[in-house]
Each structure stands twice: as C-alpha cells, then as structure tokens.
Amino acid sequence: MNPMPEPSLSVEDYRALRDIVATTAGLDLPTEQRTSVQRRLRDRLTLLGIESFTEYVRMLRYDPAGRVELEEAVDALTTNETYFQREAYQLRAFRDEGLPLLAEQAQGRRRLSVWSAGCSTGEEVYTLAILLLEAASEPSSPLHGFDLRVFGSDISKRCLAHARRAVYGTSAFRATPPEFRKKWFVERPDGALVNERVRQICQFGHLNLLDASRAVVVGRVDVVFCRNVLIYLGTHARRRVIDLFHERLYPGGLLLLGHSESLLNVSTAFELLHLREDLVYRRPRGREALS
Ligand SMILES: C[S@@+](CC[C@H](N)C(=O)[O-])C[C@H]1O[C@@H](n2cnc3c(N)ncnc32)[C@H](O)[C@@H]1O
Structure with a gap:
C-alpha cells in the first residue's frame, strides 16, 4: 500500500495562514518561506489527524479549538535561536x-x-x-x-x-x-x-x-x-x-x-x-x- 501523500500548503492557504499569524502575533512570514512553513506545521496536522492545510486553516479560523491550536502554530513558526552573552x-x-x-x-x-x-x-x-x-x-x-x-x-x-x-x-x-x-x-x-x-x-x-x-x-x-x-x-x-x-x-x-x-x-x-x-x-x- 502506498503511504498517504504528505499534505502540501497551497499559495492560497499560505496567504490565509500568513494573515492569521500576522494578526495574532505580528509575525511577517515571507512569501518565499512557504515550503519551510509547510515543513514546520506538518507535524501539527499529523498530531491532529488533519489531512489538508485547507482544513487546518479552517480550524484555526472557525473551530473553537482553533484558539489553542493557534498558539501551537505560532510556537512552531517562531525562531527561537539564542545563547548566553549574545552580542x-x-x-x-x-x-x-x-x-x-x-x-x-x-x-x-x-x-x-x-x-x-x-x-x-x-x-x-x-x-x-x-x-x-x-x-x-x-x-x-x-x-x-x-x-x-x-x-x-x-x-x-x-x-x-x-x-x-x-x-x-x-x-x-x-x-x-x-x-x-x-x-x-x-x-x-x-x-x-x-x-x-x-x-x-x-x-x-x-x-x-x-x-x-x-x-x-x-x-x-x-x-x-x-x-x-x-x-x-x-x-x-x-x-x-x-x-x-x-x-x-x-x-x-x-x-x-x-x-x-x-x-x-x-x-x-x-x-x-x-x-x-x-x-x-x-x-x-x-x-x-x-x-
Ligand atoms: C530569535 S529569539 C530572540 C531571543 C533573544 N532575545 C536573543 O536575542 O537571543 C525571538 C523570540 O521572539 C519571540 N516572539 C516573536 N513574536 C513575538 C510576540 N508577538 N510576542 C512575544 N514574543 C515574540 C519568539 O517566540 C522568539 O522566542
């Protein structure tokens, strides 16, 4: 049996996701980072048993559980690089x-x-x-x-x-x-x-x-x-x-x-x-x- 294809993030869903994340956390996800965002969020979809990014975006927008999930999404999309005595x-x-x-x-x-x-x-x-x-x-x-x-x-x-x-x-x-x-x-x-x-x-x-x-x-x-x-x-x-x-x-x-x-x-x-x-x-x- 062929494994399920990995969900891919369309330009349209990426646009919606960027809007949501910008409004919530102020994050400005660059257009060219679509593949990297797709990679970072795939684990969330797997964990939630969601098969497409369209469904994921819909959940973030309209589902009562979307608020909690949005925190997870933002967490997955932030860059947390840091170390002691930086700069x-x-x-x-x-x-x-x-x-x-x-x-x-x-x-x-x-x-x-x-x-x-x-x-x-x-x-x-x-x-x-x-x-x-x-x-x-x-x-x-x-x-x-x-x-x-x-x-x-x-x-x-x-x-x-x-x-x-x-x-x-x-x-x-x-x-x-x-x-x-x-x-x-x-x-x-x-x-x-x-x-x-x-x-x-x-x-x-x-x-x-x-x-x-x-x-x-x-x-x-x-x-x-x-x-x-x-x-x-x-x-x-x-x-x-x-x-x-x-x-x-x-x-x-x-x-x-x-x-x-x-x-x-x-x-x-x-x-x-x-x-x-x-x-x-x-x-x-x-x-x-x-x-
Ligand atoms: C690259 S780290 C910087 C860490 C440290 N200030 C340094 O310079 O080493 C950026 C941090 O900003 C946080 N961040 C991004 N947007 C934020 C927001 N809207 N509110 C609070 N923290 C945010 C991220 O979660 C991330 O941990």
Whole structure:
C-alpha cells in the first residue's frame, strides 16, 4: 500500500495562514518561506489527524479549538535561536555606560528593573541577571544595595518552560569563556543549571507583545532588551510593540535592539543615545519626567 501523500500548503492557504499569524502575533512570514512553513506545521496536522492545510486553516479560523491550536502554530513558526552573552559588545556598552546612567536615575527607588522582551529559552535573561549581579557586587558601584530584577517574556510557552527549568547544554555556552559556566552554574547530568542566586532575581511570563493590555504585569522598567525579535514582525506590529515599550519604560529608560534592528520608519518617540561601542534608544525625559 502506498503511504498517504504528505499534505502540501497551497499559495492560497499560505496567504490565509500568513494573515492569521500576522494578526495574532505580528509575525511577517515571507512569501518565499512557504515550503519551510509547510515543513514546520506538518507535524501539527499529523498530531491532529488533519489531512489538508485547507482544513487546518479552517480550524484555526472557525473551530473553537482553533484558539489553542493557534498558539501551537505560532510556537512552531517562531525562531527561537539564542545563547548566553549574545552580542557581547552591546552588553559591554550597556554595563559600562548604560547602567551608570540608569543607576543614577533610579537612586530614589533603589530598584532596577530589566525586561527581556522575546527572551526565548532564557539565556538573555540570565545573561543580564549575571551582568547586574557582577556590576552591583563592587562596593563602589552606584548599583550597590539595589533591588535587582529581570523579567523575561515570550509568546512561546515551550521556550518559557525551558527558561524556567534553567538547565542548558553546550551550545548555549558557545560565546562564553569557561569561567562564566564555572562561576554561575551548577553542573548536573542533564546540563548546567543556573545557580540559585541568579534565578532568584529572574521571573518569566507568557506574553504576546501585541497584547498591550496584558503587559501591565511587567510593571515599569528601566530598560528593555528586545533583541532579534522585531526582524520577524511586520511594520504595523513593530509600531505597536515599540509603543508598548515606550509606555512601560520610565522616562530616561533605555531600549536596546538587536544589531540589525532599528526604529527607522517605526517610531520617533525615542531619542538616539550614542555610547562608545553602541547606539541605544532612550525614552526622552522631557516634561513627562516631571509628571
Ligand atoms: C530569535 S529569539 C530572540 C531571543 C533573544 N532575545 C536573543 O536575542 O537571543 C525571538 C523570540 O521572539 C519571540 N516572539 C516573536 N513574536 C513575538 C510576540 N508577538 N510576542 C512575544 N514574543 C515574540 C519568539 O517566540 C522568539 O522566542
């Protein structure tokens, strides 16, 4: 008996799927990625016992179970690549020039809150927590004695489960020196577990960045790291996400994007701050600072 032919994703169904995913998560799936999307979603069809993409799209649109399945579809379509100390030059610039500015602004509160928006499996969150703990450990540091917090959010529940588990294999350490792993992790048979001191200041939450009303759970923050997320979003979604960051940041707070991302044609609400090794965005203090 011949095996069942694998379902293929027609141009029409792909168009419908792109619309659904863009509206829900802001993802801008390129036209030429139809085959790759087809490959990524085939397992979902098999699991659900659905024989065609037309039926799958119909389910996403009209079936009561479609809402839950849409989360799975979006999860399967996101790119979750990440690792510890990614874009080290930017982290250095933040530590040496961004942090002192923020510490000065937050002296009254003596609390510093960082948001890693689109944190994937958590490496960025723990990288930032370690950076903060190291910086604050110097008795002369303006951060000394501060309450430090790092909040990581992502649309992928699968990634968040990994982030909360906090156990990592070799590839997560591809850009770090061996001392980093030795100092901040506990070795276990299944990988390296982030140590308790670091985990204590980190928290994770499920959040679609297009869902501004739910983002209040983040509270106000001093800095947003949203690196390598905007590149996957359409223009309209980018604008909404940037508006959200603007709203969540304290006046004078910083926004750091990935090296290939910028606010060009997206927003003029931020000012550009030239650090020695990097360019970052800042929510202007202006009159709002007084309010
Ligand atoms: C390539 S990872 C970036 C991870 C990390 N920021 C870094 O730079 O290494 C992009 C992440 O953005 C998340 N993402 C994409 N669209 C999102 C949305 N609308 N809301 C929340 N997270 C989203 C994806 O699930 C994915 O984990």
